[in-house]
Amino acid sequence: MKRLMLIGAAGLLLSACGSEEQQPEAVRPVLSTLVEAQAQSQLGRFAGAIQARFESTLGFRVSGRIARRWLDVGAQVKPGDTLATLDPTDQQNQLRAAEGDLARVQAQWINAQANARRQQQLYDRGVGAQAQLDIAQTDLKTTGASLEQARSAVSQARDQLDYSTLRSDHAAVITAWQAEAGQTVTAGQAVVTLARPDVKEAVIDLPINIAEALTKDLTFTVASQLDTSINTTATLRELEPQADAATRTRRARLTLASTPDAFHLGTAISVTLTSAITPRSELPLSALLERDGKTQVWVIDPQQKTVATRDVTLTERTSDSFMLSAGVQPGERVVTAGVNSLKPGQKVTFDEDAQ
Structure with a gap:
């Protein structure tokens, strides 16, 4: 009788274990991102301003005391307009x-x-x-x-x-006064600066290491700091040969491909420098799986909703991301968290709208 009872209990245990092994593995939610190819490398973003390409500084051709300034900074002038007069x-x-x-x-x-x-x-x-x-x-x-x-x-x-009357010789905008009414000036001394508003350009100050690394394949993207949707491309027109002693930067002047209406003289801009590179993809460092001397990522099958490992080739690694040139294709989805606890073929759930 005892023998029969032991056999029955053992059978129940075996049947229980069998039922546990046959239970399907739980579906695991994961974080993921889409792989995107980058064909350009960003070298930096720098602040600058829109300035006139052509500026002229005018002064009286005779000495004397300034009796009156007729216009203020920002005023638009036509050829022949009176700017200032001396005591005659x-x-x-x-x-x-x-x-x-x-x-x-x-x-x-x-x-x-x-x-x-x-x-x-x-x-x-x-x-x-x-x-x-x-x-x-x-x-x-x-x-x-x-x-x-x-x-x-x-x-x-x-x-x-x-000559005791200072006049504009071309259409321009007054950008600066270097002398005030009542001040005595000498012949040729700078009095007022005029800028031609019809030809504008972007002006930025670049660190020496960036300035010395400029190449012909660089692309400059110029955008308004107030509204980045207002932007255009530009090309390098002039790079000052000598660095500023105080800031250790070199001034660069860029020719705009087009001039949006919002690009007024003095408009604050941001200029992004990019360079063409071999297409590659950037992923967060949490997506990298390193074991047995291999560098891998978990790739999600969107139809089966399963994961599988994929060997990848790294080209660069930082503290929070890595670049890869082979192993995955643009548009594939990669797991970005919990990569060490997944198994090949495991069912997962993910946000299909996650980028």
Whole structure:
């Protein structure tokens, strides 16, 4: 009787174990991401501004005290518009003095003409001396030369008076004033800076190591800092040969492929530098499975909803991600968490919309 009971109990245990082994393995939820190919490498993002390609700094051609500034920074000007004026008192006095000298010399010239005519008549009648005629003709020539000199002095004085008014020689926008009303300036001293708004470019300061590594295949993407959807591409036009002593950067000027309306002078921009590379994919470091000397990832079969390992080739590894050039294809889904506890063929659930 005891023997029968033991046999029955053993049978129950075996049947229980068999039922446990036949139970299907639990479906495991996992985190995943889609593999995307990267054909460009980002070298960095730098802040800059939109500036005019052509700028000119103007100054008075004569010295004097600034009497008035007619326009402020940001004003648009047309050719011939008055920007500032000097106190014209000195120039007006010089003009009056030159005009007085001209009047005096004109009177002398008229008198020399009359004297030369009179001496010529006396000589023709035989009562005048040749020496007197020669003296009169010489005085006439000398006075004529003095007359031309006086006329030139008046013209120069008028120019000096006109130079006391600073005018724009082209359509532009005032970007800076270097002098204020009441300030005494010398001839040629910088007074105002004008920028032509029709040709704009992006200006950024690059670290020396980036500036020295610039190549022809680099792509510059210029975007507004306020709205990154406003963007365009650009090419390098000029790179300053010498680095700034304080910041250790070199200024780069970029020619814009197009100029969005929102790119006003002074607009803050961000410039992204990218370079063409062999296509590769970047995955989070948590997706990497390393065992038996192999580097693998778990690839999800979207139809069967199962996982399988796949050998991959790494090209670069950082503290939180790794780059691979072979092993998976763009569009495949890879597990990104719990890779050490999965089994080949295991059923999983995942968010199909996860990127």
